Amino acid sequence: MTPTPQSPAASPAAPARVAGLGISFSAVEKRYGPVRALRPTSLEIQPGEFVALLGPNGSGKSTLLRIAALLSRPSGGAIRFRSSAGGESFPAARRRLGVVAHATMLYDDLTAEENLRLFARLYELPSASPAIDARLQASGLAARRSDLVRTFSRGMRQRLTLARALLHGPAFLLLDEPTTGLDPGGCDWLAGELRLLHSSGCTILMSTHQGGEVLSLATRTLSLDSGRVLRDENRTGFQPVLPPSAPFGAAS
Amino acid sequence: MATPLQSVRDREVSSASSASVSSSSTPRLFSAAWAILAKEVRTELRTRELLITTAVFTLVVVFMFSFSFDPTSAESRRFGPGLLWIAFLFAGTLMLEPSFLREQANDTLAALRLAPIDPYAILLGKTLANFLFLIITETLLLPVFAVLYNVSILPSLPGLALVCVLGTLGIVIPGTIFAAVTAHARMRELLLPLLLLPVLVPVLIAATESTAALLSDSPEWPVMGLKLLAGADIIFLTVAYFLFGALLEE
Amino acid sequence: MSLNRTLWLLTTLLAALWMAAAGYAIFFVAPDEATMHAIQRIFYIHVSSAWTAGIAYFVVALGGALYLIKRDPRYDWAALSAGEAGFAFTSVVLITGPIWAKPIWGIWWTWDPRLTWTFVLWLMYAAYLLLGTLVDDKQRRATLRSVYGIFAFVNVPLVWETIRWWRGQHPSPVIGGGTDPKSGLDPTMKAVLFFTWGATLVLFAVLTRQRYRLEVLRGELAALRQQAEDSAASPDAAAGGRPLVESQG
Numbered sequence: 001m002t003p004t005p006q007s008p009a010a011s012p013a014a015p016a017r018v019a020g021l022g023i024s025f026s027a028v029e030k031r032y033g034p035v036r037a038l039r040p041t042s043l044e045i046q047p048g049e050f051v052a053l054l055g056p057n058g059s060g061k062s063t064l065l066r067i068a069a070l071l072s073r074p075s076g077g078a079i080r081f082r083s084s085a086g087g088e089s090f091p092a093a094r095r096r097l098g099v100v101a102h103a104t105m106l107y108d109d110l111t112a113e114e115n116l117r118l119f120a121r122l123y124e125l126p127s128a129s130p131a132i133d134a135r136l137q138a139s140g141l142a143a144r145r146s147d148l149v150r151t152f153s154r155g156m157r158q159r160l161t162l163a164r165a166l167l168h169g170p171a172f173l174l175l176d177e178p179t180t181g182l183d184p185g186g187c188d189w190l191a192g193e194l195r196l197l198h199s200s201g202c203t204i205l206m207s208t209h210q211g212g213e214v215l216s217l218a219t220r221t222l223s224l225d226s227g228r229v230l231r232d233e234n235r236t237g238f239q240p241v242l243p244p245s246a247p248f249g250a251a252s
Numbered sequence: 253m254a255t256p257l258q259s260v261r262d263r264e265v266s267s268a269s270s271a272s273v274s275s276s277s278t279p280r281l282f283s284a285a286w287a288i289l290a291k292e293v294r295t296e297l298r299t300r301e302l303l304i305t306t307a308v309f310t311l312v313v314v315f316m317f318s319f320s321f322d323p324t325s326a327e328s329r330r331f332g333p334g335l336l337w338i339a340f341l342f343a344g345t346l347m348l349e350p351s352f353l354r355e356q357a358n359d360t361l362a363a364l365r366l367a368p369i370d371p372y373a374i375l376l377g378k379t380l381a382n383f384l385f386l387i388i389t390e391t392l393l394l395p396v397f398a399v400l401y402n403v404s405i406l407p408s409l410p411g412l413a414l415v416c417v418l419g420t421l422g423i424v425i426p427g428t429i430f431a432a433v434t435a436h437a438r439m440r441e442l443l444l445p446l447l448l449l450p451v452l453v454p455v456l457i458a459a460t461e462s463t464a465a466l467l468s469d470s471p472e473w474p475v476m477g478l479k480l481l482a483g484a485d486i487i488f489l490t491v492a493y494f495l496f497g498a499l500l501e502e
Numbered sequence: 503m504s505l506n507r508t509l510w511l512l513t514t515l516l517a518a519l520w521m522a523a524a525g526y527a528i529f530f531v532a533p534d535e536a537t538m539h540a541i542q543r544i545f546y547i548h549v550s551s552a553w554t555a556g557i558a559y560f561v562v563a564l565g566g567a568l569y570l571i572k573r574d575p576r577y578d579w580a581a582l583s584a585g586e587a588g589f590a591f592t593s594v595v596l597i598t599g600p601i602w603a604k605p606i607w608g609i610w611w612t613w614d615p616r617l618t619w620t621f622v623l624w625l626m627y628a629a630y631l632l633l634g635t636l637v638d639d640k641q642r643r644a645t646l647r648s649v650y651g652i653f654a655f656v657n658v659p660l661v662w663e664t665i666r667w668w669r670g671q672h673p674s675p676v677i678g679g680g681t682d683p684k685s686g687l688d689p690t691m692k693a694v695l696f697f698t699w700g701a702t703l704v705l706f707a708v709l710t711r712q713r714y715r716l717e718v719l720r721g722e723l724a725a726l727r728q729q730a731e732d733s734a735a736s737p738d739a740a741a742g743g744r745p746l747v748e749s750q751g
Binding site: 066 | 283287294501
Binding site: 426429430433436437438439440443446447449450451453454457458461476480483484487491495498499501502 | 570622625626628629632633636637638639641642645646648649650652653654656657660661663664665667668671
């Protein structure tokens with residue numbers, strides 16, 4: 001892993017070290033009636049990797065992400081989560097997933113703070129307030145915490161969305177085209193956040209159709225087209241943390 | 253298609269059955285439902301669109317009914333309870349539709365599904381919110397009804413309250429789940445009443461008969477009516493529990 | 503011709519013959535009823551259709567439940583087919599009921615508890631069928647339909663109990679004099695009834711099966727279209743494909 005020249009003490013919002021979550025896909029496919037959104041795909045993502053999904057629209061990136069986020073059930077095959085502590089059940093993994101999608105997944109008629117409070121409650125955070133305050137600070141929205149999300153600009157909503165996704169300190173962050181609608185300043189900010197997260201050990205799976213700084217952070221790229229993985233490139237000589245998972249069907 | 257057995261096994265392994273989350277505890281289910289209920293109430297307080305519009309609409313309906321016949325005659329005693337409950341049903345079907353449409357705006361439903369909560373908590377939270385809104389509307393409407401139709405409701409108030417509570421539950425439990433069903437359909441404003449009203453026939457009959465018994469010249473406690481209402485509530489709640497999870501899946 | 507097709511062709515023939523035989527039995531074998539005379543003969547069609555509709559709705563709920571568990575669209579297709587057939591039989595009940603009532607009571611609709619209950623059922627299953635036409639997404643359509651089908655079926659006894667109690671509060675003429683068809687019936691009448699019921703059951707099976715075949719063919723057509731699109735888009739993509747819906751024959 002590329003060490004980042006940034007000590008946790010320097011920025012108060014630097015995330016604590018997390019034991020990243022890994023995921024393996026075993027012959028996972030997704031069909032919508034006769035349409036094959038994702039053909040049988042087997043791949044493995046190691047804890048702590050930063051994987052970028054590349055490909056045109058309709059190539060299956062969003063489908064792959066939704067399955068990994070446990071939002072969508074595969075039509076065939078199976079996924080499995082692992083960490084250095086061993087296999088993780090779906091309920092346990094769910095607590096450690098963070099998702100940033102096309103839609104903001106925020107309530108327009110609630111304030112920024114109310115939105116975060118709601119999700120804090122749903123994720124059963126022990127003492128919700130410190131994490132909420134910290135996230136608001138980190139996203140630069142502390143001054144607007146009591147304003148309705150309806151009044152936020154696209155960039156601000158994106159910041160709040162990321163704040164919501166990171167609220168519970170996820171070990172695996174999934175992002176679906178997060179740079180859409182962001183100006184260059186916004187992209188810089190996002191790149192900074194992702195760099196921080198990556199250096200703390202969080203696994204990141206991100207789909208993008210743009211190049212740029214955000215993409216350059218990735219340690220591995222998967223190129224998809226028509227529902228299948230065409231290329232899988234390991235970029236920076238990433239050292240796997242865990243041995244490859246045993247094939248399915250073998251005793252585990 | 254993969255061999256049925258293999259796909260079943262795969263599905264079991266890959267099954268993101270969030271129902272397994274609920275095996276941890278019921279208090280968590282209620283705490284999540286409460287959080288969602290609070291969210292619904294907070295949204296409603298902020299926009300105030302639902303309550304006010306529904307209350308006014310129901311008022312209009314009750315008022316219009318009184319033009320169809322002479323409301324001061326003894327006949328109004330006979331028709332009154334029925335009209336009241338039809339007005340409540342209309343109010344209910346109107347205010348139920350937004351429950352899940354609201355979640356489509358920014359795909360907040362996905363955020364709720366992502367959270368480590370029992371999906372049933374979502375249904376429970378929204379059902380309770382709808383219950384609250386409808387019962388508030390009914391409470392506002394009962395005095396108006398009493399005045400317009402010259403019916404004395406105070407002596408039978410406890411009984412009426414019970415009938416209203418059980419009857420309203422009977423409306424919102426299937427209503428909320430059908431709101432989830434129609435959220436993805438065309439013509440949903442018409443489809444929801446079409447799906448809901450036939451299913452609510454038992455609730456309408458039992459509630460009307462019970463109300464009539466309570467408001468009659470010789471008021472009596474409508475035991476059978478209340479039993480039917482309670483039975484309906486329990487049946488609806490149980491079926492909703494098993495079916496809602498399937499509705500959220502993709 | 504495959505065995506399956508031959509069997510179904512024979513069944514269709516059987517249905518036609520059996521219905522014709524039932525018609526004969528109703529008019530010439532069944533004895534004349536004491537009070538209602540000729541019009542009473544409609545009772546055989548009325549009751550048979552009602553029983554068959556009941557079975558149809560059970561199949562709808564069962565198909566829906568199986569779909570939700572297994573996610574195999576064929577269960578939803580079966581449920582839909584049974585639902586359409588059941589709806590047709592329910593319509594027959596609702597039409598024959600008033601026809602029966604008019605000569606006896608002088609009015610078309612008497613708020614008879616069984617008929618009223620049937621009307622509510624008719625409305626619920628009309629909604630079930632309409633729901634399917636108003637949802638564009640195929641996956642969602644099957645799920646939503648299954649949920650409503652199960653809900654409707656579970657609601658059936660509740661509706662019956664409530665309506666029965668309600669009509670108890672407000673008594674009105676009961677069609678058929680309230681006799682339970684299964685007991686207290688002349689043996690020949692019973693025989694004709696069950697014979698007619700058998701005919702409607704076979705007819706139901708044939709109708710359901712034909713409708714199901716239509717859905718299967720639609721599914722195959724969609725799969726073929728998709729394959730054609732796949733091979734048009736990228737020539738090697740279709741190579742790894744296989745038909746999604748095996749031909750049932």
